[in-house]
Amino acid sequence: MVQFDNTEKAYGLKSNSDLYKSYLIYRLIANKYLVAFSTQVAWLILKLRLPFIFVFKKTIYKQFCAGEQQEDSLKIVNLLASQRVKSYMHFAAEAEWTEEGMEDHLQKSLDTLSFSKGNTDVPFTVFKPTGLGSLALFKMKTASIALSEEEEQAWERMLKRIERFCEKAIELNVKVLIDAEETWIQGAIDEVAERLMTTYNKKTPYIFTTLQMYRKDRMEYLKSLYEKAEQGNFYLGVKLVRGAYIEKENDRAEAKGYPSPLCESKAKTDEEFSQALHFILPRVDRCHLFLGSHNEANVLQVVDYMKNNTISPSDQRIWFSQLYGMADHITFNLADVGYQVIKYVPYGPVRKVIPYLIRRADENTSVSGQTPRELDLLRKELKRRSDSLCASKNS
Numbered sequence: 513m514v515q516f517d518n519t520e521k522a523y524g525l526k527s528n529s530d531l532y533k534s535y536l537i538y539r540l541i542a543n544k545y546l547v548a549f550s551t552q553v554a555w556l557i558l559k560l561r562l563p564f565i566f567v568f569k570k571t572i573y574k575q576f577c578a579g580e581q582q583e584d585s586l587k588i589v590n591l592l593a594s595q596r597v598k599s600y601m602h603f604a605a606e607a608e609w610t611e612e613g614m615e616d617h618l619q620k621s622l623d624t625l626s627f628s629k630g631n632t633d634v635p636f637t638v639f640k641p642t643g644l645g646s647l648a649l650f651k652m653k654t655a656s657i658a659l660s661e662e663e664e665q666a667w668e669r670m671l672k673r674i675e676r677f678c679e680k681a682i683e684l685n686v687k688v689l690i691d692a693e694e695t696w697i698q699g700a701i702d703e704v705a706e707r708l709m710t711t712y713n714k715k716t717p718y719i720f721t722t723l724q725m726y727r728k729d730r731m732e733y734l735k736s737l738y739e740k741a742e743q744g745n746f747y748l749g750v751k752l753v754r755g756a757y758i759e760k761e762n763d764r765a766e767a768k769g770y771p772s773p774l775c776e777s778k779a780k781t782d783e784e785f786s787q788a789l790h791f792i793l794p795r796v797d798r799c800h801l802f803l804g805s806h807n808e809a810n811v812l813q814v815v816d817y818m819k820n821n822t823i824s825p826s827d828q829r830i831w832f833s834q835l836y837g838m839a840d841h842i843t844f845n846l847a848d849v850g851y852q853v854i855k856y857v858p859y860g861p862v863r864k865v866i867p868y869l870i871r872r873a874d875e876n877t878s879v880s881g882q883t884p885r886e887l888d889l890l891r892k893e894l895k896r897r898s899d900s901l902c903a904s905k906n907s
């Protein structure tokens with residue numbers, strides 16, 4: 513039986529001072545007014561290049577990012593590996609706007625990949641499509657707007673970058689996750705992902721697409737994708753997530769006057785997520801699962817399925833993944849009993865990763881977010897350590 517409440521295991525890698533800092537950060541981001549204010553400040557810092565970066569660096573950045581350089585991530589990777597937790601590293605800059613920026617992003621991603629060489633602790637890699645190609649082109653493609661000759665050439669260059677990255681990963685026996693983004697660009701990302709899976713997933717699923725189950729249409733898409741895989745005789749890799757752009761999606765739908773593409777409530781998203789698991793798990797031979805979620809009920813749903821169907825915890829077809837700085841109680845307790853657990857370890861210069869950090873803060877501030885649970889567990893561990901210190905002094 514997996515127990516998520518074992519805080520000694522969950523926070524075994526944290527010193528007392530790290531633990532206390534994490535507690536303070538979660539206390540801060542639990543305050544939605546403070547987060548709203550800090551978000552505005554963060555955008556201003558980005559736009560006006562203001563010198564307040566150190567405030568972020570010491571607080572939210574330290575909680576959710578491994579560091580500025582790949583070497584910083586590598587230290588974290590080794591620490592996690594000491595507890596049987598694997599990692600996937602990511603240069604977490606968001607969309608690039610120039611071809612030069614995209615080439616640079618590709619180079620950083622290839623450099624990151626080189627750490628996987630001969631290192632079984634880093635079995636996956638990831639890319640964010642708008643880091644390697646133009647956001648405007650993804651948007652046009654998704655809206656079925658014809659590209660000019662010049663745009664077509666830029667699109668082809670982006671496909672080449674992606675293929676170069678995937679081929680290098682496959683050469684190193686590393687699997688590739690493709691992040692999911694906003695609905696108005698995701699259509700084109702899906703097309704690219706399908707093309708890659710058709711090409712590279714003939715023998716095993718090297719390429720994993722991401723499905724955001726807060727979208728109303730993803731269950732149908734999952735079924736159609738599975739049919740295509742059966743007919744085309746290739747494997748599917750599915751990273752299942754709920755979705756990180758809820759406010760942006762709903763605000764845009766309202767501003768432009770179209771119905772929101774997202775489920776109308778958290779309960780409905782939960783239902784869709786659970787249904788996707790019901791669909792994938794009995795088909796896991798062809799459709800490998802990468803569960804990107806901090807939701808304990810879903811993790812247990814998969815664990816129970818595996819037990820009831822005598823699937824070994826170390827089965828390579830099913831992975832559990834959490835973000836660095838979050839849900840350590842799931843990560844370390846699952847890994848302790850032998851499940852395949854992998855942490856997303858982002859790194860990059862503070863300025864470049866601000867949009868990623870804002871998403872993490874927003875996610876944790878929302879009423880349905882995980883902050884109360886994180887705070888409870890951190891409090892419990894702080895108390896446990898203080899009690900055991902008192903007990904050892906008294907004995």
Ligand SMILES: Cc1cc2nc3c(=O)[nH]c(=O)nc-3n(C[C@H](O)[C@H](O)[C@H](O)COP(=O)(O)OP(=O)(O)OC[C@H]3O[C@@H](n4cnc5c(N)ncnc54)[C@H](O)[C@@H]3O)c2cc1C
Nearest residue numbers: 691692753754755756777778781804805806807833834835
């Ligand atoms: C390893 C990993 C990789 C990820 N990769 C991506 C990615 O590529 N793309 C991406 O978009 N996100 C990604 N995410 C983030 C993910 O989509 C979620 O935002 C985050 O994990 C929180 O969802 P949960 O399942 O962990 O937890 P929960 O706390 O159970 O769910 C919170 C989520 O529920 C949904 N939700 C909340 N309120 C409502 C509402 N009122 N109506 C409808 N839905 C609601 C939102 O999606 C919210 O994020 C990733 C997460 C992980 C752990």
